[in-house]
Amino acid sequence: MHSAILEARNLTKRYGDRLAVDGLNLALFPGEVFGFLGPNGAGKTTTIRMLLNLVRPSAGEVWLFGQRLRDDPSGLLRRVGALIESPSFQPYLSGRQNLRVAGRYTGPVSATRVDEVLDLVGLSSRADDVFASYSLGMKQRLGIGAAVLMGPDLVVLDEPTNGLDPAGIVEIRELIRRLGQEGTTVLVSSHILAEVRQVATRIGIIRGGQLIAAGETRDILRPSSHWEVVGLDLASVRRALEGVATRGSIEPNEGGVAIYEASLEGRVIIERLARAELFPEQVRRTTEDLESVFLALTEREAGL
Amino acid sequence: MASLARLTGNELLKITRRRLVWALLAANLAFVLAAWLVQIYYALRSPDGFQAGHLLGGTNGIFDAIGQPMTLGRRSGEFIAAALGGLFVGGEFATGAIRLTLSRGVKRLAYLVAKLGALALTCAVLVLVGVLASALLSLFLPLINPQAPTWADITPHILGELGGLYLGTLANYLLCLLLGAGLALVARSAAFGIAASFAWLIGGDIAAQILPAVGASVHSPIGHDLVRLMFTPNVNALYAAGLPPYLRATLDRLDGVIACNPVGTHVCSQVGLAQALPVALLWMLVLGLAGVVLFVRRDVKE
Numbered sequence: 001m002h003s004a005i006l007e008a009r010n011l012t013k014r015y016g017d018r019l020a021v022d023g024l025n026l027a028l029f030p031g032e033v034f035g036f037l038g039p040n041g042a043g044k045t046t047t048i049r050m051l052l053n054l055v056r057p058s059a060g061e062v063w064l065f066g067q068r069l070r071d072d073p074s075g076l077l078r079r080v081g082a083l084i085e086s087p088s089f090q091p092y093l094s095g096r097q098n099l100r101v102a103g104r105y106t107g108p109v110s111a112t113r114v115d116e117v118l119d120l121v122g123l124s125s126r127a128d129d130v131f132a133s134y135s136l137g138m139k140q141r142l143g144i145g146a147a148v149l150m151g152p153d154l155v156v157l158d159e160p161t162n163g164l165d166p167a168g169i170v171e172i173r174e175l176i177r178r179l180g181q182e183g184t185t186v187l188v189s190s191h192i193l194a195e196v197r198q199v200a201t202r203i204g205i206i207r208g209g210q211l212i213a214a215g216e217t218r219d220i221l222r223p224s225s226h227w228e229v230v231g232l233d234l235a236s237v238r239r240a241l242e243g244v245a246t247r248g249s250i251e252p253n254e255g256g257v258a259i260y261e262a263s264l265e266g267r268v269i270i271e272r273l274a275r276a277e278l279f280p281e282q283v284r285r286t287t288e289d290l291e292s293v294f295l296a297l298t299e300r301e302a303g304l
Numbered sequence: 305m306a307s308l309a310r311l312t313g314n315e316l317l318k319i320t321r322r323r324l325v326w327a328l329l330a331a332n333l334a335f336v337l338a339a340w341l342v343q344i345y346y347a348l349r350s351p352d353g354f355q356a357g358h359l360l361g362g363t364n365g366i367f368d369a370i371g372q373p374m375t376l377g378r379r380s381g382e383f384i385a386a387a388l389g390g391l392f393v394g395g396e397f398a399t400g401a402i403r404l405t406l407s408r409g410v411k412r413l414a415y416l417v418a419k420l421g422a423l424a425l426t427c428a429v430l431v432l433v434g435v436l437a438s439a440l441l442s443l444f445l446p447l448i449n450p451q452a453p454t455w456a457d458i459t460p461h462i463l464g465e466l467g468g469l470y471l472g473t474l475a476n477y478l479l480c481l482l483l484g485a486g487l488a489l490v491a492r493s494a495a496f497g498i499a500a501s502f503a504w505l506i507g508g509d510i511a512a513q514i515l516p517a518v519g520a521s522v523h524s525p526i527g528h529d530l531v532r533l534m535f536t537p538n539v540n541a542l543y544a545a546g547l548p549p550y551l552r553a554t555l556d557r558l559d560g561v562i563a564c565n566p567v568g569t570h571v572c573s574q575v576g577l578a579q580a581l582p583v584a585l586l587w588m589l590v591l592g593l594a595g596v597v598l599f600v601r602r603d604v605k606e
Contacts (some may be wrong), residue, residue, distance in 0.1 A: 049603075049605075054403060054407060055604065056603060080407070082408075084407060088399055090318055090321075102408070105311070106409060107310075146404060
C-alpha cells in the first residue's frame with residue numbers, strides 16, 4: 001500500500017565515474033506543496049528528470065500514484081504536468097497553438113480549456129503572438145500554463161518564477177497555493193529560499209546528490225537567532241545565567257559572548273547580569289537569514 | 305491508433321505552421337521550373353530538339369517533358385528532405401521542446417513514428433507538387449513549338465513510367481529524410497543533422513564516381529560486389545531502378561546517380577530492382593534502427 005503520490009526509492013544516477021544522484025529517498029503526499037532545494041549541481045534537475053522518465057535511473061525506482069513508473073510510464077505521466085528548467089516550446093507557433101499541441105500529447109483538449117489556461121496565466125491578450133516574440137516572463141507563464149492545462153494530479157515546477165517581475169512572482173505563488181488547496185500535489189524546485197518558504201508545506205534539501213534534510217518547512221527553514229553580550233567574559237556570563245541557560249549554549253564570541261538559547265528573553269539576560277553587577281556594553285539579538293541557515297545546513301552535511 | 309493519429313496531426317500542425325517549410329517547397333518548385341527552362345533552352349538550341357529520337361520529340365517526348373524537370377529538380381528535393389529530417393527531429397533538442405513532449409508520458413516510439421510519418425507525408429506532397437508543376441508546365445510546350453508533345457501523347461505505358469519515377473523519387477526523399485533525422489539524433493542537433501546529411505549527399509556523388517574504379521582496381525570480387533551494392537547507387541537506389549533504361553545509361557551526367565555499373569570499358573550492367581531493393585531496404589533498416597536506438601533508448605539531457 002502506498003499513500004504517497006510520488007516516491008523516489010534509493011534513486012541513483014551515475015554518469016561514468018560521477019555520481020549525480022546518490023540513493024535519494026523522497027515522498028510526496030496528496031495535496032502538499034513540496035519544496036525541493038539545493039545548490040547548483042546538487043542533483044535537483046537529474047532527480048526531476050528521473051521522476052519524469054526523461055533520464056533512466058542507474059539504480060532505485062520511482063513510484064507514481066502507487067504504481068511503479070517503469071511499469072506504465074505513459075499511463076502514469078499523463079497525470080503529471082511539468083515545467084522543467086526553461087520553458088521549451090515551438091518558437092514559430094503562437095502561445096495558443098503551443099498549448100493546443102502540448103495538450104494533445106496526452107489527449108484531446110478543448111479550445112475553451114486552452115482559453116481558460118491562457119487567462120489563468122495572464123496571456124490572453126498575447127495568445128496569438130508567436131512564442132519567439134514572448135519575454136522570458138511570458139514564456140515562463142506559458143510553461144506553467146502547459147503544466148496545469150490537463151488538470152494533472154501532480155505538478156512539477158522547476159524554478160517557476162524565473163524571469164518574472166514581482167507582480168508575476170506573487171501571481172505564480174498564489175497559483176501554486178491555489179493548486180495545493182484544490183488538492184493538486186505540487187513539487188516546486190527553486191533556489192530562492194524565501195519563495196519556497198512561502199509556498200511549501202514541506203521541503204527537501206539536496207546536496208551532492210543526497211537528500212540531507214526533509215521535513216516541515218517551518219522546522220527546517222526557521223530563521224535562527226542568538227544573543228550577543230559585548231564586553232563581558234565567558235566565565236562571568238555563564239555564572240550569571242546559571243539556571244536559565246545551559247553552559248553549552250554559552251560560547252565565546254568576538255568581543256564578548258554568544259548565547260544560543262532560542263527561548264531566552266532579552267530582559268531575563270539583562271536582569272541576571274545586573275543582579276551579578278555585570279554591565280555589558282551591549283546586549284543584542286542577532287538573526288541569521290534563510291541563506292545562512294541553508295548554507296550552514298548544506299555545508300555541515302557535506303563536512304565543510 | 306487514435307493516439308498515433310493525434311500525434312501525427314500534432315506534427316503536421318507543426319510542419320504546416322513553419323514558414324521555412326513553405327519556403328523549401330517554393331525552392332523545390334523553383335528548381336523544377338529552372339530545370340524545365342533548361343530543357344526548353346536545349347530543345348530550342350537543337351534544330352531537331354522536337355523531332356523523334358531527340359530531347360522533346362517522338363514517343364518519349366511527353367515523358368521527358370514531364371519527367372526530366374522532376375529528374376533535375378530531384379537534386380534539390382534530396383537536400384530539402386534531409387533538411388526537413390534534421391530540422392524537425394534535431395530542432396526539438398535545440399529548443400528543449402523534447403522535454404515537454406516526453407515528460408507528458410508520450411511513448412517515444414509512437415512519437416518518433418508520428419513525426420517521421422508526418423514528414424513522410426510532407427515528402428510525398430513535395431514530390432507530388434513537383435510532378436504537377438512539371439505536368440502543368442508541359443501544357444505550355446505547344447506554344448513554344450507546334451511539334452512539341454502534348455498530354456494527348458500520354459499512354460498507359462508512359463503513365464506507368466511516370467508512376468515509377470514518382471515512387472522512386474519518393475523512396476529517395478524518404479531515405480534522405482531518415483538520413484537527416486538519424487544524423488540529427490546522433491548529435492541531438494538539427495545543425496549537425498543537416499550539415500552531415502548534406503555532406504553525405506555531396507560525398508556520395510564523389511564516391512559514386514571514384515569507388516567503382518577503386519573496386520575494379522582491387523580485383524576482389526567481394527569488394528567489387530560490395531561497392532556495387534552500396535555505392536552505385538545508395539539512397540537513390542529505387543529511383544535509379546525505376547527510370548527508363550535509356551535514362552539509366554546516362555544518368556550520372558544528369559543528376560549525380562550512377563545507375564549503370566561499369567563492368568568493362570564500354571559495357572555496363574544497369575541497376576535493376578534486384579540490386580536496388582536490398583540497398584534501399586538496408587538503408588531503411590540501418591537508419592530506422594539508428595533512430596529508434598538513439599531516440600527511444602537514450603536519456604533526455606537537453
